[in-house]
Amino acid sequence: MFWKLFKFELNGAYRSFSLFYAILLVSAAFIGFGSLLPQSNLSLFAHFFLGISAFLYSSMLLAVNILTVVFVVRGFHQSMYKRNAYLTHTLPVSMKQLMLVKILSAVFWIFITLLVEILSAGITIVAAGHLEAIPEFFQIVGRFWAEIHNKGELFSIMLEGLMLLMEAITILYFVVNFVHSIFVQRGRIAIAIILIIVIETLESLFLNWFSGHVMISMLNLSDVSMNLVLTLIYLLLVLVWFYGSVYLLEHKMEVE
Numbered sequence: 393m394f395w396k397l398f399k400f401e402l403n404g405a406y407r408s409f410s411l412f413y414a415i416l417l418v419s420a421a422f423i424g425f426g427s428l429l430p431q432s433n434l435s436l437f438a439h440f441f442l443g444i445s446a447f448l449y450s451s452m453l454l455a456v457n458i459l460t461v462v463f464v465v466r467g468f469h470q471s472m473y474k475r476n477a478y479l480t481h482t483l484p485v486s487m488k489q490l491m492l493v494k495i496l497s498a499v500f501w502i503f504i505t506l507l508v509e510i511l512s513a514g515i516t517i518v519a520a521g522h523l524e525a526i527p528e529f530f531q532i533v534g535r536f537w538a539e540i541h542n543k544g545e546l547f548s549i550m551l552e553g554l555m556l557l558m559e560a561i562t563i564l565y566f567v568v569n570f571v572h573s574i575f576v577q578r579g580r581i582a583i584a585i586i587l588i589i590v591i592e593t594l595e596s597l598f599l600n601w602f603s604g605h606v607m608i609s610m611l612n613l614s615d616v617s618m619n620l621v622l623t624l625i626y627l628l629l630v631l632v633w634f635y636g637s638v639y640l641l642e643h644k645m646e647v648e
Contacts, residue, residue: 394485394489394492394493397483397485397489397490397493398493398496398497401493401494401497402497402500405463405467405497405501408459408463409459409463409501409504409505412452412455412456412459413456413504413508415448415452416449416452416453416455416456416508416509416512417508417511417512417515419445419448419449419452419512420449420512420513420515420516421515421516422444422445422448422449423442423445423446423449423516449512449516453509453512456505456508456509457505460501460502460505463498463501464498464501464502464561464564465564465568468494468498468564468565468568469568471494472568472569472572472641473568473572487638487641487642488638490641491565491634491637491638491641492634494565495558495561495562495565495634498561499554499557499558499561502557548619548620548623549619551619551620551623552619552622552623552626555623555626555627555630556626558626558630559626559629559630559633562629562630562633562634562637563588563591563592563633564588565633565637566633566634566636566637566640567584567587567588567591568584569636569637569640569641569645570584570587570636570640571583571584571587572645573640573644573645574644575644595629599625602625
């Protein structure tokens with residue numbers, strides 16, 4: 393049932409994302425094709441076409457990022473506390489499974505958005521006819537990979553980044569759940585903003601203290617081990633906000 397719910401969560405958003413992704417990729421191709429227009433004979437048209445294409449691409453790049461953020465926050469709020477909440481809370485899954493699906497789907501779309509944006513940059517280069525840049529790009533990536541002597545350090549940094557992303561998502565979801573609990577009856581947006589600021593400030597103070605007092609005693613550890621320690625700290629914070637949300641949903645929830 394968990395994977396069926398995850399698939400349903402993705403299906404509920406892919407139409408909107410697919411449309412924006414398609415327009416972004418097409419506008420990227422237009423920029424590339426526009427640079428191939430003969431500037432001498434069709435200077436006015438070429439500049440107009442490039443200007444429109446660049447504006448469309450920039451607009452869609454912004455729109456895709458906004459859509460991703462809106463999906464992460466507003467999509468969660470709509471499915472948990474608005475019209476769709478009754479259906480969501482009657483599903484034969486636990487609150488832990490429900491929260492996990494929400495978090496994983498948010499991570500999934502954030503990564504897909506990042507990949508599509510990278511792909512759009514590649515399409516611009518290819519459409520402009522700079523095919524020689526493709527092998528050069530892979531050569532640069534290959535040299536970069538070869539010069540990384542400690543592959544484990546790279547993977548540990550990527551894992552740490554993933555935990556940071558998941559922590560940010562779990563904090564947002566915890567705040568949404570808290571302001572829709574019995575503890576908050578009015579001024580939810582203001583309280584949510586204040587709560588996020590307080591949480592981020594306390595976390596920053598804790599991490600600064602941890603880095604200055606605990607991590608300094610681990611200087612004999614390798615960089616990989618240091619990154620893994622930080623990853624475990626972020627994982628613990630993810631679990632704190634995750635189970636905080638589960639508790640609120642199970643015992644203190646108020647659906648509008």
